Amino acid sequence: MAVMAAVAIALATRSTPLVAALSVSGALKHEALAGARRVECLPASPVCYVAAQSGGPDGLGGVAVISVQDTSAPRLIGTTPPNQDQLRGASGIAIAPATRGRAVYVAAASASALAIVDVTDDAKPKLLGATNDTDTLNGACAVAATNVVPNFAYVAACGADAVVVVDTTDFANPAVVTRVPLSGAVDVTVAPMHSVQAAVLRASIPPVARRRRMDAAVRGIGKSGTSAAAAAAAAAAAASSNTPAREEIPVGDALVYVASGHGMRATVLKVYGEGKLLTRLGSLKDTARLDDVSSVASSVVSSSRGVFALYTTSVCKGGNVIAINVTDPMNLRVPNMGEMHAFGGFGYPALQGAKHVAVYGDVAYVAGSAKGTVAAVDAGGLVADDVAEDELGVIDEGLAALDGLGMDAAEVLEGVTALAVASEGAALVAIVGKVAGAQEGDESVPGAFVLLE
Ligand SMILES: *[C@@H]1O[C@H](CO)[C@@H](O)[C@H](O)[C@H]1NC(C)=O
Numbered sequence: 437m438a439v440m441a442a443v444a445i446a447l448a449t450r451s452t453p454l455v456a457a458l459s460v461s462g463a464l465k466h467e468a469l470a471g472a473r474r475v476e477c478l479p480a481s482p483v484c485y486v487a488a489q490s491g492g493p494d495g496l497g498g499v500a501v502i503s504v505q506d507t508s509a510p511r512l513i514g515t516t517p518p519n520q521d522q523l524r525g526a527s528g529i530a531i532a533p534a535t536r537g538r539a540v541y542v543a544a545a546s547a548s549a550l551a552i553v554d555v556t557d558d559a560k561p562k563l564l565g566a567t568n569d570t571d572t573l574n575g576a577c578a579v580a581a582t583n584v585v586p587n588f589a590y591v592a593a594c595g596a597d598a599v600v601v602v603d604t605t606d607f608a609n610p611a612v613v614t615r616v617p618l619s620g621a622v623d624v625t626v627a628p629m630h631s632v633q634a635a636v637l638r639a640s641i642p643p644v645a646r647r648r649r650m651d652a653a654v655r656g657i658g659k660s661g662t663s664a665a666a667a668a669a670a671a672a673a674a675a676s677s678n679t680p681a682r683e684e685i686p687v688g689d690a691l692v693y694v695a696s697g698h699g700m701r702a703t704v705l706k707v708y709g710e711g712k713l714l715t716r717l718g719s720l721k722d723t724a725r726l727d728d729v730s731s732v733a734s735s736v737v738s739s740s741r742g743v744f745a746l747y748t749t750s751v752c753k754g755g756n757v758i759a760i761n762v763t764d765p766m767n768l769r770v771p772n773m774g775e776m777h778a779f780g781g782f783g784y785p786a787l788q789g790a791k792h793v794a795v796y797g798d799v800a801y802v803a804g805s806a807k808g809t810v811a812a813v814d815a816g817g818l819v820a821d822d823v824a825e826d827e828l829g830v831i832d833e834g835l836a837a838l839d840g841l842g843m844d845a846a847e848v849l850e851g852v853t854a855l856a857v858a859s860e861g862a863a864l865v866a867i868v869g870k871v872a873g874a875q876e877g878d879e880s881v882p883g884a885f886v887l888l889e
């Protein structure tokens with residue numbers, strides 16, 4: 437594909453723009469996409485799933501399934517049925533590990549729920565089960581999953597200031613098992629632990645120091661249906677035994693990365709106990725650089741310079757991508773690479789209002805909501821070389837596809853809320869947002885789905 441060829445050349449020489457230009461290949465406008473908040477796409481088949489806060493068939497929130505088979509004409513092929521209380525305000529979405537079958541996890545903010553939707557038949561997604569709790573899962577806004585710990589989902593509960601572990605072993609009866617309080621938690625990602633990170637954890641920190649640093653905040657809360665007393669006993673038991681011993685920090689486990697907006701913080705938690713427990717490893721608070729941090733990419737970037745988690749903030753420098761060095765998960769650092777990268781990130785106009793970032797190989801795609809841009813940033817170079825502004829690939833052509841649908845390209849892109857890489861081996865990016873005129877929370881205006889290549 438032309439774009440990938442351009443990427444390969446840019447990486448080899450670093451003298452030409454990384455991605456010359458992104459262009460719109462196709463677009464879709466639909467009421468089912470109203471308030472689109474997140475999009476995830478299957479790596480090996482041309483299907484994307486959108487969590488639409490005020491979408492679905494009844495405008496109360498739901499999941500929309502979109503076929504991207506024909507890249508010039510993305511098609512809505514299914515939505516969850518109407519009157520699904522547990523999908524109200526659908527905000528976050530994660531594809532369940534393939535070994536668990538065809539399902540998506542949905543964080544539903546208005547329902548304060550984590551719902552599981554069967555997508556075996558893309559035309560007829562159906563609710564399998566859900567757990568709701570106006571305390572623990574209040575304002576559930578983001579969810580993450582990984583095949584390393586296939587039986588659990590990790591939820592950012594925006595209204596509860598916490599990251600919550602949900603046991604999804606039985607799709608019909610998901611159950612909350614643990615929560616970690618984290619002020620301002622707005623986005624969460626879970627990724628397999630990199631071998632370098634495991635080596636650092638095992639080798640560099642004396643067990644005593646490690647134990648001292650392990651946070652005691654983890655506490656179990658009973659599965660739904662248990663009595664308050666039983667829940668309290670479970671919490672006490674979990675609290676007293678929450679410190680993992682040295683041998684409990686194995687390779688091949690998973691780390692959870694959290695963005696805490698008003699907490700101005702990036703945090704790394706370690707999954708243990710086969711996935712059901714979390715312990716805090718490292719946390720970085722930065723009132724300037726991480727002010728109102730809005731998202732964390734769903735995969736980490738690894739290079740000879742270390743392992744990095746990419747965060748976006750719509751405030752710092754008007755919008756920025758911050759690479760946090762998570763090689764040592766107990767000592768998070770923003771690399772200081774000189775003036776241009778004083779903050780280990782960028783301060784380019786194209787990134788203004790940065791809402792979300794998706795990484796594919798060495799390219800990070802960033803939704804610059806304020807300026808109506810989607811920028812392609814050299815993720816590999818983020819901590820290496822200075823990247824001049826003209827090396828940022830910014831969408832600037834192919835907008836006729838939107839005009840043809842009666843959509844104002846500038847305004848659609850202005851409302852871009854999320855993006856995902858839509859197909860493996862090809863730089864096809866799916867983005868979602870509001871269309872012209874839609875206000876925050878406006879339920880009457882359709883949302884948009886746009887494919888770029
Ligand atoms: C929460 O779940 C219960 C069933 O467990 C259901 O009756 C109730 O309607 C749900 N509440 C919301 C707000 O979805």
Ligand SMILES: *[C@@H]1O[C@H](CO)[C@@H](O)[C@H](O)[C@H]1NC(C)=O
Pocket residue numbers: 741742743761762763764771772819
């Ligand atoms: C990232 O952190 C690791 C371990 O702390 C360190 O060895 C490496 O030099 C750091 N990389 C950068 C670019 O700062």
